[in-house]
Amino acid sequence: MPKKGAFTSMDRMKDIVALCKRRGFVFAASDIYGGLNGFWDFGPLGVELKNNLRDLWWKAMVITPPIGPDGNPVEIVGIDSAIIQNPKTWEASGHVGGFSDPMVDCRETKKRYRADHLVVLKNDTDKWPAFFEDVEDTDIEKRLKKLGLAQDLTGYERHNLTEPDILAALDKVIGPDVDKAGTLTEPQQFNLMFHTFVGATANEDNKAYLRPETAQGIFLNFKNVVDSTRVRVPFGIAQIGKAFRNEVTPRNFIFRSREFEQMEMEWFCRAEEAKMWQEFWFEERAHWWKSIGLSSANLQMRPHESDELAHYAKEGLGTSDIEYKFPFTDPDFGELEGIAHRCDFDLTQHQKFSGQKMDYLDPVAQERFTPHVIEPAAGLTRGVLALICEAYTVDESRPSGVYLNFHPSVAPKKAAILPLTAKEEHVPLAQKLYLELREEFPVDLDIKQNIGKRYARQDEIGTPYCFTIDNDTIADQTVTVRDRNTMAQERIHMDKVADYLREKMKR
RNA sequence: GCGGGUGUAGCUCAGUGGUAGAGCAUCAGCUUCCCAAGCUGAGGGCCGUGGGUUCGAUCCCCAUCACCCGCUCCA
Numbered sequence: 001m002p003k004k005g006a007f008t009s010m011d012r013m014k015d016i017v018a019l020c021k022r023r024g025f026v027f028a029a030s031d032i033y034g035g036l037n038g039f040w041d042f043g044p045l046g047v048e049l050k051n052n053l054r055d056l057w058w059k060a061m062v063i064t065p066p067i068g069p070d071g072n073p074v075e076i077v078g079i080d081s082a083i084i085q086n087p088k089t090w091e092a093s094g095h096v097g098g099f100s101d102p103m104v105d106c107r108e109t110k111k112r113y114r115a116d117h118l119v120v121l122k123n124d125t126d127k128w129p130a131f132f133e134d135v136e137d138t139d140i141e142k143r144l145k146k147l148g149l150a151q152d153l154t155g156y157e158r159h160n161l162t163e164p165d166i167l168a169a170l171d172k173v174i175g176p177d178v179d180k181a182g183t184l185t186e187p188q189q190f191n192l193m194f195h196t197f198v199g200a201t202a203n204e205d206n207k208a209y210l211r212p213e214t215a216q217g218i219f220l221n222f223k224n225v226v227d228s229t230r231v232r233v234p235f236g237i238a239q240i241g242k243a244f245r246n247e248v249t250p251r252n253f254i255f256r257s258r259e260f261e262q263m264e265m266e267w268f269c270r271a272e273e274a275k276m277w278q279e280f281w282f283e284e285r286a287h288w289w290k291s292i293g294l295s296s297a298n299l300q301m302r303p304h305e306s307d308e309l310a311h312y313a314k315e316g317l318g319t320s321d322i323e324y325k326f327p328f329t330d331p332d333f334g335e336l337e338g339i340a341h342r343c344d345f346d347l348t349q350h351q352k353f354s355g356q357k358m359d360y361l362d363p364v365a366q367e368r369f370t371p372h373v374i375e376p377a378a379g380l381t382r383g384v385l386a387l388i389c390e391a392y393t394v395d396e397s398r399p400s401g402v403y404l405n406f407h408p409s410v411a412p413k414k415a416a417i418l419p420l421t422a423k424e425e426h427v428p429l430a431q432k433l434y435l436e437l438r439e440e441f442p443v444d445l446d447i448k449q450n451i452g453k454r455y456a457r458q459d460e461i462g463t464p465y466c467f468t469i470d471n472d473t474i475a476d477q478t479v480t481v482r483d484r485n486t487m488a489q490e491r492i493h494m495d496k497v498a499d500y501l502r503e504k505m506k507r
Numbered sequence: 508g509c510g511g512g513u514g515u516a517g518c519u520c521a522g523u524g525g526u527a528g529a530g531c532a533u534c535a536g537c538u539u540c541c542c543a544a545g546c547u548g549a550g551g552g553c554c555g556u557g558g559g560u561u562c563g564a565u566c567c568c569c570a571u572c573a574c575c576c577g578c579u580c581c582a
Binding site: 013014017019021028031033037093094103106192212245247256308310340398399400401420449451452459460466468470489 | 508509517518519532534535538539540541542543544545555556571572573574575576579580581582
């Protein structure tokens with residue numbers, strides 16, 4: 001409910017989370033055991049919303065892909081690859097090497113260091129200063145003087161912080177930015193990939209990973225798709241599915257969770273056309289998010305700075321994000337989708353690691369090359385959150401105090417059928433309409449309680465239309481349509497209700 | 508991972524060292540021709556979890572888990 005006084009975006013977010021639980025959109029995973037940090041379950045309405053978003057994406061990509069620059073629809077096919085693949089996949093992709101660094105924290109300064117980048121000067125005292133490995137000897141001597149320690153470097157042994165002898169005596173180590181010993185924590189492995197073991201026994205030989213992105217499943221199947229379908233470059237392969245990342249800090253409701261769902265499309269094209277296609281997809285994707293109800297005011301298009309680019313995008317045109325102004329990021333924005341130029345990094349890597357040819361033979365030009373990739377990668381889970389945040393509308397003039405302003409195409413329930421009273425004459429007509437509509441739309445039939453409560457309930461879950469059966473319905477087969485946003489009513493014939501909804505679903 | 512805060516019915520919260528309350532919601536019945544209305548009634552919590560102190564703890568202490576805020580991190 002709306003609060004008095006200063007109503008901050010944090011309050012708004014809390015209200016949204018409360019509504020999500022109260023009405024069955026999102027629950028904490030394993031709630032009865034106290035939950036599990038970074039994991040969430042979708043409830044009855046949440047799964048409908050998520051499926052709607054998922055299906056709209058699939059339709060926009062695979063079923064009715066956009067018209068390309070040549071006036072014809074572009075070519076995109078879908079796949080659904082395994083979550084667990086041969087672990088070499090992740091060595092090739094750069095995920096195994098790239099994110100398993102031991103880190104230490106300084107309790108004093110709260111700074112965090114790569115443990116393998118720190119050098120410790122050990123001697124027979126109990127004060128061992130640590131330095132960044134690339135610090136000049138003259139700077140080391142200066143600091144030793146400041147710390148009141150022996151400045152003769154020959155009196156010290158140099159050890160990496162990760163060596164067992166050093167780790168066993170961390171209380172003697174003086175962190176790089178402090179002047180007393182014992183402020184560094186034990187190194188921690190920050191491997192963002194979940195691992196598991198394939199087969200009954202658990203050991204290093206059968207270690208495998210849960211995919212941290214769906215993209216690699218697409219690259220692994222590049223040849224399969226080229227060989228089994230008639231696609232020709234440029235074309236795309238789309239996939240929707242779960243991905244897993246051991247985020248250091250899952251935060252902000254379902255925005256950063258450890259298990260989440262991605263909608264990724266890898267667009268294979270010639271290197272010289274990469275720029276054109278990146279711009280093309282950027283436009284297309286921004287337009288799509290708007291078409292499902294996100295307002296331009298809450299969307300921002302932002303190119304990545306060079307220092308935040310992923311390893312695969314460093315050489316190319318970079319990445320541009322489509323960002324949404326979530327209540328918890330306001331006035332800033334949070335990433336919804338990134339359109340990256342992955343160059344030929346992935347195919348080249350897999351060719352190197354697998355020994356399989358991953359290049360493409362153009363059948364017309366009879367020319368062999370490794371395609372470049374433009375990747376529009378969207379978060380389905382984040383998309384759901386953006387839709388909910390966008391829809392959440394405070395309106396103190398109505399009984400519910402709030403309603404969810406979903407576009408009809410994403411609303412979990414498209415309509416509710418409400419007999420005005422529970423009397424014998426109204427209920428059968430309502431049931432008849434309900435049985436007819438549910439063949440085509442997810443709809444609710446709600447008979448109990450007074451009409452106001454039922455309207456309020458539908459407002460809160462974002463049902464765009466309520467069809468009410470009253471005494472006039474008995475006489476002339478018309479029903480009232482009550483619009484969620486305006487609360488205005490009009491009468492239409494029962495036979496026209498399906499047409500009415502069908503028309504409203506259009507975007 | 509660090510620091511601060513929070514954790515009592517579905518929700519929002521109150522409360523006391525002696526085994527817990529309100530409003531709203533939910534459900535049932537009656538009523539009602541249109542916006543959580545009215546009347547009557549019902550269900551629902553052993554106070555996040557596990558220890559400890561105590562004759563006895565929801566309220567005291569410790570640990571743990573989760574969430575929120577800040578920092579850090581973020582393929």
